[in-house]
Structure formats: structure tokens, C-alpha cells
Amino acid sequence: xxxxxxxxxxxxxxxxxxxxxxxxxxxxxxxxxxxxxxxxxxxxxxxxxxxxxxxxxxxxxxxxxxxxxxxxxxxxxxxxxxxxxxxxxxxxxxxxxxxxxxxxxxxxxxxxxxxxxxxxxxxxxxxxxxxxxxxxxxxxxxxxxxxxxxxxxxxxxxxxxxxxxxxxxxxxxxxxxxxxxxxxxxxxxxxxxxxxxxxxxxxxxxxxxxxxxxxxxxxxxxxxxxxxxxxxxxxxxxxxxxxxxxxxxxxxxxxxxxxxxxxxxxxxxxxxxxxxxxxxxxxxxxxxxxxxxx
Amino acid sequence: xxxxxxxxxxxxxxxxxxxxxxxxxxxxxxxxxxxxxxxxxxxxxxxxxxxxxxxxxxxxxxxxxxxxxxxxxxxxxxxxxxxxxxxxxxxxxxxxxxxxxxxxxxxxxxxxxxxxxxxxxxxxxxxxxxxxxxxxxxxxxxxxxxxxxxxxxxxxxxxxxxxxxxxxxxxxxxxxxxxxxxxxxxxxxxxxxxxxxxxxxxxxxxxxxxxxxxxxxxxxxxxxxxxxxxxxxxxxxxxxxxxxxxxxxxxxxxxxxxxxxxxxxxxxxxxxxxxxxxxxxxxxxxx
Numbered sequence: 001x002x003x004x005x006x007x008x009x010x011x012x013x014x015x016x017x018x019x020x021x022x023x024x025x026x027x028x029x030x031x032x033x034x035x036x037x038x039x040x041x042x043x044x045x046x047x048x049x050x051x052x053x054x055x056x057x058x059x060x061x062x063x064x065x066x067x068x069x070x071x072x073x074x075x076x077x078x079x080x081x082x083x084x085x086x087x088x089x090x091x092x093x094x095x096x097x098x099x100x101x102x103x104x105x106x107x108x109x110x111x112x113x114x115x116x117x118x119x120x121x122x123x124x125x126x127x128x129x130x131x132x133x134x135x136x137x138x139x140x141x142x143x144x145x146x147x148x149x150x151x152x153x154x155x156x157x158x159x160x161x162x163x164x165x166x167x168x169x170x171x172x173x174x175x176x177x178x179x180x181x182x183x184x185x186x187x188x189x190x191x192x193x194x195x196x197x198x199x200x201x202x203x204x205x206x207x208x209x210x211x212x213x214x215x216x217x218x219x220x221x222x223x224x225x226x227x228x229x230x231x232x233x234x235x236x237x238x239x240x241x242x243x244x245x246x247x248x249x250x251x252x253x254x255x256x257x258x259x260x261x262x263x264x265x266x267x268x269x270x271x272x273x274x275x276x277x278x279x280x281x282x283x284x285x286x287x288x289x290x291x292x293x294x
Numbered sequence: 295x296x297x298x299x300x301x302x303x304x305x306x307x308x309x310x311x312x313x314x315x316x317x318x319x320x321x322x323x324x325x326x327x328x329x330x331x332x333x334x335x336x337x338x339x340x341x342x343x344x345x346x347x348x349x350x351x352x353x354x355x356x357x358x359x360x361x362x363x364x365x366x367x368x369x370x371x372x373x374x375x376x377x378x379x380x381x382x383x384x385x386x387x388x389x390x391x392x393x394x395x396x397x398x399x400x401x402x403x404x405x406x407x408x409x410x411x412x413x414x415x416x417x418x419x420x421x422x423x424x425x426x427x428x429x430x431x432x433x434x435x436x437x438x439x440x441x442x443x444x445x446x447x448x449x450x451x452x453x454x455x456x457x458x459x460x461x462x463x464x465x466x467x468x469x470x471x472x473x474x475x476x477x478x479x480x481x482x483x484x485x486x487x488x489x490x491x492x493x494x495x496x497x498x499x500x501x502x503x504x505x506x507x508x509x510x511x512x513x514x515x516x517x518x519x520x521x522x523x524x525x526x527x528x529x530x531x532x533x534x535x536x537x538x539x540x541x542x543x544x545x546x547x548x549x550x551x552x553x554x555x556x557x558x559x560x561x562x563x564x565x566x567x568x569x570x571x572x573x574x575x576x577x578x579x580x581x
């Protein structure tokens with residue numbers, strides 16, 4: 001009887017180890033498939049042409065594989081969306097942790113969670129059918145597909161993430177620190193900006209980097225609202241194509257395995273994967289190095 | 295008597311508070327505007343025949359039957375793959391693993407990195423591994439496996455948090471009665487942490503339900519004119535159908551896209567509500 005139980009316990013533990021190993025296998029599979037196809041891609045296309053070329057036309061002839069238009073498009077989306085998500089997310093966090101009463105917080109937090117839980121396809125629809133017409137009313141020269149509209153939608157979508165990461169950090173600041181400042185006659189704003197924000201600065205910085213990384217990897221909003229024209233422009237009112245937008249656009253058609261189009265999707269995907277991975281590692285690095293202890 | 299300086303600081307504080315409040319109000323207004331826009335455009339196109347019809351070239355005849363069936367198939371399989379795997383991994387990490395061993399540390403770091411990988415990259419993984427290498431084709435099975443890998447980190451992290459909240463006294467009490475480790479886990483640890491595990495899993499699953507990008511990457515079609523009958527059938531899901539309609543220039547298709555969004559949002563919200571009800575029920579039992 002005892003032996004039987006021991007044997008069962010042993011089998012269960014070993015199966016759980018296998019379960020846990022699947023996450024490692026996932027990472028290995030991502031790296032192997034991405035890098036494998038990308039390696040094949042760079043056998044045909046010079047890596048320097050890829051990284052420095054300013055003309056992206058992998059499906060037209062003559063073909064051209066300069067990734068800069070996609071990269072600039074992606075970076076523009078990241079920058080313009082963070083203009084919305086970072087200050088508004090941080091502001092919401094400060095309000096929730098420093099000003100809001102318990103009851104107010106109980107109402108506002110689910111609303112933010114709801115905003116975060118809406119699928120990106122819905123934000124894409126909202127951008128195209130609501131934000132874009134609004135922008136075009138103010139600035140009539142705006143194109144139907146444009147950077148600004150997609151960026152605003154992504155900014156709104158990533159706002160709750162920034163808010164909740166920053167708020168978690170701020171709530172961890174002990175009240176004794178705040179009370180010390182109040183005892184010296186500080187106002188709430190002074191406590192928030194001179195004590196709470198500086199002491200949570202590493203968490204805030206980390207949340208900012210994560211939000212930018214999310215914007216870089218966001219797909220459906222840009223596929224719907226930012227357009228499919230890989231031109232090198234810095235004008236947010238024009239149509240562009242991002243790296244993710246290109247990948248979706250290619251996948252909507254038939255692409256045969258082994259073709260240069262197939263490999264191109266993987267080369268762009270590898271770049272996207274590396275960019276987001278580096279940003280996520282930076283975010284974690286900031287958090288680890290400056291962990292505040294009370 | 296307040297000095298001028300103090301007055302100025304108080305005014306500054308009031309302005310700051312006003313600014314912060316307007317940020318919050320802005321978020322709420324955006325949420326309401328978004329819902330208003332979707333309902334304004336889509337509500338009049340919502341009908342029983344919209345839910346039971348196949349997609350069509352004509353907007354007024356088109357429906358979401360195949361997309362809805364595809365979503366239900368995919369999500370059911372995703373749950374079957376991801377929840378046991380995720381909860382099992384969390385149990386291993388919290389109850390069995392030696393927290394100091396390099397294997398555990400690598401798994402932990404790896405999980406948090408996987409959580410930050412963009413969903414479209416999982417789509418490429420699915421395309422290379424499930425569609426091509428394992429030759430499952432562009433099937434429901436490939437889609438569900440891809441989505442399962444996508445939400446696995448979320449389920450693991452949420453389950454770990456729930457497992458951590460189990461008081462060690464409960465476990466020790468069980469061990470003191472001579473109960474084996476696995477029996478303690480199934481009899482004490484899991485019932486106690488079930489509300490947390492369920493909430494985390496349902497939130498993860500509702501994320502999978504709204505995903506379009508990874509499924510487009512594995513080649514789920516934009517137009518499916520039949521009901522899927524087995525996991526190896528080709529398929530489409532609601533978000534892809536919505537994307538397909540939204541990206542057409544004609545306004546009629548955007549109207550039915552909005553109607554599709556209403557169905558998707560209703561499904562997602564009822565899943566979340568279900569999570570809350572389940573959580574409350576089990577919480578009561580534990581008390």
C-alpha cells in the first residue's frame with residue numbers, strides 16, 4: 001500500500017516536471033524557427049541592405065528589402081502611443097494611490113481593467129471609425145489610414161497597464177513615509193511628486209519600457225488603422241506600415257514555405273522578437289537593480 | 295492667517311488633483327465612447343439571422359455562424375490544453391521544485407520572458423511547428439495549440455500567486471495526518487486556491503478569445519462558408535471575421551463588423567462575470 005502511494009507520487013512529480021519543461025521548449029522552438037528561417041533569408045539578402053535600405057518592396061519587382069520604412073513606422077507608433085499612455089497612466093496611478101478614497105478606487109479599478117480587457121481588434125475598429133474621422137475634422141489633410149489614429153488607440157489600450165504597474169509600486173510605499181511628510185506640512189501633491197514618485201521611479205521606468213514594448217508588438221490596431229503603405233515618412237498624419245502590419249498583410253495571402261516572402265516574414269518577426277525581448281529585459285533590469293527596501 | 299506661500303501651495307495641490315481627476319474621467323469617457331460607437335453602428339444589425347447565417351458577399355445576408363462556431367471550438371480546445379498544463383506547471387514550481395535550483399530559476403525567468411513576447415510571434419511559432427512541421431495544417435487544432443502556448447505564462451503566473459496564498463499551516467495539518475503530498479495538493483491546496491486559479495485562467499482564456507493576430511499568422515481563413523465539424527477542419531474565429539469586415543471599404547460591412555464586436559464583447563463580459571460568480575461561490579465555501 002505504502003509502496004503504491006510512493007510510486008504514484010513519483011510518477012506525478014515527474015509528469016509535473018515535464019509540464020514545466022514545455023515552457024522551456026516553447027522558447028527554444030521560437031528561437032529555432034525564427035532564427036532558422038532568418039538565417040536562410042540572409043543567405044539571399046545582404047544583412048546590410050536589409051538594415052540600411054530605405055525601400056521596402058518584397059512583393060513587387062524589382063524586389064527591395066530595406067526594412068527602415070517598417071522600422072520607422074513601428075518606432076513612430078511606439079513614440080506617439082507613449083505620449084498618451086505614459087503620462088495618463090502615471091497620472092491615473094498617482095490619483096488612485098494618493099488621492100482616491102477606497103470607494104472611488106473600487107469603482108475606477110474595474111473600469112481600467114475593462115479597458116485593458118477589450119480586444120485590440122475592437123480598438124482597431126474604434127480607431128478607424130471614430131478617432132480617424134475626428135482627426136480628419138480638425139486636420140482635413142490627414143489620410144484615411146494614419147499613424148496618429150492608431151497611436152491614440154494603442155495609447156488608450158496600454159494606459160491601464162502603466163497605471164496598474166505604477167499603482168502597485170506606489171501602494172507598496174509605506175504610509176509612515178507619507179505621514180512623516182504630512183507632519184512637516186507637505187501637501188498631497190508634494191508627497192506624491194517629491195516622495196512617492198521618486199521612491200518608485202524604477203518601477204515607473206520599468207512600466208514605461210513595458211508599455212513601449214507592448215506598442216511595438218501590437219498588431220491588429222495598426223493593421224486596421226495605420227495602413228499598409230511602407231513609405232519612409234515622419235508625418236503622423238500619413239499612412240505607414242509597421243513590422244507587425246507587414247507580417248499580417250503577408251499572411252492574409254497565400255505564401256508558400258521556402259519562398260523569399262515566407263522567409264521575409266520570419267526575418268521581420270525575428271527583428272520584432274529581439275526588439276521586444278531587449279526592452280523586456282531592460283524593464284526587468286531596471287526593476288532589479290533599484291529595488292527600494294523599507 | 296495663512297501666508298501667501300502656503301496658499302499658493304494649496305492652490306497648486308488643488309490644480310494637480312483636478313488634472314489627475316480629469317485623466318481618470320477621460321479614461322471613463324473613452325470607454326463609454328467606445329461602447330457607444332460600437333452599439334450605435336452595430337446594434338441595428340444584430341438579429342437572430344446574423345448569428346445563424348454564414349458570411350456572405352452581401353453585407354445584409356452575412357452572419358457570424360461559422361466564426362462563432364470556430365471561436366467556440368478553438369477556445370474549448372485551448373482551455374483543454376492550457377489550463378491543465380499551466381496549473382500543473384504552477385503546482386510543480388510552488389510545491390515540488392527546489393526554489394534554489396538552476397532549473398527552477400531558468401523556468402521562472404523563461405516564463406516571465408514568454409509573457410512579454412508579442413502574440414504575433416506565437417503565430418509564427420504555430421505556423422512553423424504546428425501547421426508545417428507537425429502537419430496539422432491550418433486547422434482548429436493548430437490554432438488552439440498556438441493560443442494555448444500564448445496564454446500559458448498568464449495561467450502559470452496567476453496560479454502560482456493563488457498557490458502561494460495557501461497558508462502552510464493547512465498543509466502541515468494535512469501532513470500531520472499522514473496524508474501524502476499529492477493527496478494534500480488535491481485535497482487541501484487546490485480547493486483553497488481554486489478561486490484564484492479560476493479567475494486567472496478565465497481572464498487568460500478571454501484574452502485568447504479576443505486574439506486575431508496569431509491565428510491570422512497560422513493562416514486561419516477570413517472566409518469560411520461551413521460549420522467546422524472536427525479539430526482538423528479549417529476555421530475562422532470572431533476576431534478575424536470582424537477584422538475581415540472592418541478592413542473592407544464599404545460602410546455596410548463596417549456596420550456588421552460592429553454587430554460582430556457586440557457579440558464578442560457580450561461573450562467576453564459573460565466569461566468575466568462567470569469568473570466572478572465562481573470565485574464568490576468557492577470563497578463562501580472556504581469560509
